[in-house]
Amino acid sequence: MATSVSIRxxxxxxxxxxxxxxxxxxxxxxxxxVLLGPSGCGKSxxxxxxxxxxxxxxxxIFISGKNVTWDExxxxxxxxxxxxxxxxxxxxxxxxxxxxxxxxxxxxxEVDARVKRASEILQIEPxxxxxxxxxxxxxxxRVAIGRALVRDVDVFLFDxxxxxxxxxxxxxxxxxxxxxxxxxxxxxxxxxxxxVEAMTLADRIAIMRDGVIQQLxxxxxxxxxxxxxxVAGFIGSPSMNFVKGTLKGSDFTVAGSTLSLAGYGFKAPxxxxxxxxxxxxxxxxxxxxxxxxxxxxxxxxxVEPMGADTVxxxxxxxxxxxxxxxxxxxIKPGDRVLMGFDPARGSVFDAASGQRL
Amino acid sequence: MTTMTMGAGDPRGPKPKRMTASRIGVYAFxxxxxxxxxxxxxxxxxxSFKTMDEVRQGFLFNWPANFTFDPWIKAWDTACTGRYxxxxxxxxxxxxxxxxxxxxxxxxxxMINGYALSFWRYKGSELLFSVLxxxxxxxxxxxxxxxxxxxxKVGLFATLPGIVxxxxxxxxxxxxxxxxxxxxxxxxxxxxxxxxxGAGFWGIFFRIMLPMxxxxxxxxxxxxxTGIWNDFLFGLVFAGRENMPMTVQLNNIVQTTTGIxxxxxxxxxxxxxxxxxxxxxxxxxxxxVRGIAxxxxxx
Numbered sequence: 001m002a003t004s005v006s007i008r009x010x011x012x013x014x015x016x017x018x019x020x021x022x023x024x025x026x027x028x029x030x031x032x033x034v035l036l037g038p039s040g041c042g043k044s045x046x047x048x049x050x051x052x053x054x055x056x057x058x059x060x061i062f063i064s065g066k067n068v069t070w071d072e073x074x075x076x077x078x079x080x081x082x083x084x085x086x087x088x089x090x091x092x093x094x095x096x097x098x099x100x101x102x103x104x105x106x107x108x109x110e111v112d113a114r115v116k117r118a119s120e121i122l123q124i125e126p127x128x129x130x131x132x133x134x135x136x137x138x139x140x141x142r143v144a145i146g147r148a149l150v151r152d153v154d155v156f157l158f159d160x161x162x163x164x165x166x167x168x169x170x171x172x173x174x175x176x177x178x179x180x181x182x183x184x185x186x187x188x189x190x191x192x193x194x195x196v197e198a199m200t201l202a203d204r205i206a207i208m209r210d211g212v213i214q215q216l217x218x219x220x221x222x223x224x225x226x227x228x229x230x231v232a233g234f235i236g237s238p239s240m241n242f243v244k245g246t247l248k249g250s251d252f253t254v255a256g257s258t259l260s261l262a263g264y265g266f267k268a269p270x271x272x273x274x275x276x277x278x279x280x281x282x283x284x285x286x287x288x289x290x291x292x293x294x295x296x297x298x299x300x301x302x303v304e305p306m307g308a309d310t311v312x313x314x315x316x317x318x319x320x321x322x323x324x325x326x327x328x329x330x331i332k333p334g335d336r337v338l339m340g341f342d343p344a345r346g347s348v349f350d351a352a353s354g355q356r357l
Numbered sequence: 358m359t360t361m362t363m364g365a366g367d368p369r370g371p372k373p374k375r376m377t378a379s380r381i382g383v384y385a386f387x388x389x390x391x392x393x394x395x396x397x398x399x400x401x402x403x404x405s406f407k408t409m410d411e412v413r414q415g416f417l418f419n420w421p422a423n424f425t426f427d428p429w430i431k432a433w434d435t436a437c438t439g440r441y442x443x444x445x446x447x448x449x450x451x452x453x454x455x456x457x458x459x460x461x462x463x464x465x466x467x468m469i470n471g472y473a474l475s476f477w478r479y480k481g482s483e484l485l486f487s488v489l490x491x492x493x494x495x496x497x498x499x500x501x502x503x504x505x506x507x508x509x510k511v512g513l514f515a516t517l518p519g520i521v522x523x524x525x526x527x528x529x530x531x532x533x534x535x536x537x538x539x540x541x542x543x544x545x546x547x548x549x550x551x552x553x554x555g556a557g558f559w560g561i562f563f564r565i566m567l568p569m570x571x572x573x574x575x576x577x578x579x580x581x582x583t584g585i586w587n588d589f590l591f592g593l594v595f596a597g598r599e600n601m602p603m604t605v606q607l608n609n610i611v612q613t614t615t616g617i618x619x620x621x622x623x624x625x626x627x628x629x630x631x632x633x634x635x636x637x638x639x640x641x642x643x644x645x646v647r648g649i650a651x652x653x654x655x656x
Contacts, residue, residue, distance in 0.1 A: 074555030086546035100554030238467040
């Protein structure tokens with residue numbers, strides 16, 4: 001597959017502050033990439049650089065094989081959708097959609113055809129004569145997506161497009177964006193701080209912190225084999241349990257008791273201070289725990305019923321861990337239960353560097 | 358659970374409003390203050406409808422015994438300023454000319470300034486803005502003399518374009534501040550969307566920002582219209598004999614040293630001069646408040 005967007009050694013400084021540092025990403029044609037990270041990690045800044053709304057300090061940006069580093073946003077072959085919708089309030093939906101085309105002095109027959117097509121795809125035809133103030137939040141965001149759609153571009157950029165919507169609308173529109181991507185097969189770069197959006201939409205997720213990409217991989221890998229402590233802690237809710245201990249060969253010692261991590265695929269033999277990461281849903285209790293390579297007894301302190309499942313809090317070597325179990329399992333505070341897990345599904349990190357071992 | 362007893366005195370529904378002593382005091386104070394500040398206006402009005410004979414009798418607050426419009430007609434048409442006896446009329450039309458030209462010119466300049474300073478930031482644009490706003494604190498008197506020299510060097514001293522330029526310059530700090538803050542409060546994503554859509558500096562200005570700046574522009578028009586109409590100093594210094602605004606002419610009528618002081622004519626002339634800004638305030642007061650508040654409302 002051809003490369004659609006290529007970012008090479010991209011750096012951006014505001015004075016002495018390094019916002020982005022030597023960033024490299026290759027985005028395939030038709031790929032859905034999500035830039036995920038906490039606020040201030042530089043993900044929106046990166047998107048603005050790709051869009052051409054910010055001048056870069058160093059590096060190059062290629063879109064569809066063309067070096068666009070110095071090009072104006074309109075010449076880059078991109079469409080952009082913003083968090084606040086950024087619809088022009090004094091124009092009707094139709095004028096909003098066609099604004100870019102009219103600026104480019106496109107023949108009106110062509111403009112009409114494109115507006116018609118985009119409004120059909122997004123099902124906003126009945127709204128064409130209305131103004132943005134007369135629209136609900138979800139409708140506004142559809143129009144904003146439509147404005148990118150009519151430009152007929154190769155690359156779509158989304159800057160937290162669903163963050164201003166309520167939970168219900170957010171999941172509805174999320175599905176719709178996914179459907180849109182499957183239908184149009186455009187390259188999409190999507191910025192969000194919502195891990196559910198990232199996991200559900202992305203072909204690949206780039207997790208960013210402090211202007212550096214921590215891990216770029218498909219959602220499954222990101223979730224199950226996080227490269228470092230930051231990625232492991234950022235993805236997943238409730239978040240991954242971290243148990244501090246000492247590693248010697250495949251023996252992990254925590255508070256005097258030793259757990260054998262024999263099934264774990266170490267990248268290289270390691271020893272020293274380490275952190276064992278286990279996802280709450282990978283911890284089994286009661287009978288299921290007996291089948292696990294590692295099983296130990298704990299006292300349950302807190303139980304949080306979530307509806308679909310139940311989260312309970314116990315301890316490993318005096319350190320708090322959460323476990324997620326079926327809502328049908330009866331479990332209450334004060335119970336002594338057996339819990340077990342498979343080290344092959346866990347993650348081990350070097351305590352000092354935070355890197356996966 | 359215990360059952361609650363519902364007595365007649367139990368609070369329910371809107372809280373009743375009571376007239377307390379302190380409230381009566383507040384109203385009394387407000388009414389007295391209003392009357393106090395209205396007294397001069399009352400004296401002006403009744404005097405302007407009196408004949409000079411009646412004015413000389415000295416009953417300042419009395420309703421005119423012989424109601425007459427003559428002072429008004431004289432003030433407008435035949436009152437003398439020095440050698441000319443055309444009344445306020447030419448001054449009025451000069452003021453109309455100056456205001457009609459200066460208001461749009463100064464607002465357009467400030468609008469473009471504010472737009473550029475909030476969206477097209479560059480190195481030093483914040484500094485330029487600070488310098489501009491600092492201009493609002495410079496006393497006019499300090500710059501008048503250098504400005505006279507400068508204007509006469511380029512041949513604009515005592516001309517209509519000259520006075521328009523002066524008003525534009527002195528309106529710039531406060532208007533630029535007004536517009537910059539208004540534009541800065543708009544979501545910057547709107548500007549980014551415009552750029553992605555391919556609009557340039559002027560495209561975004563005319564097609565996106567200008568239509569959105571109606572509320573703040575109403576404020577600007579009111580500020581500038583009243584400010585420029587009421588201006589005396591610049592009109593006196595920079596307008597020249599041909600374009601003397603109404604305020605300057607009013608001063609000349611009132612301050613004239615020849616003949617008797619015609620208080621009734623002076624009062625009528627003053628009210629005529631103040632009429633335009635007063636009308637602007639009364640007509641647009643509602644819009645003014647809306648425009649000031651508009652910045653706080655999200656699109």
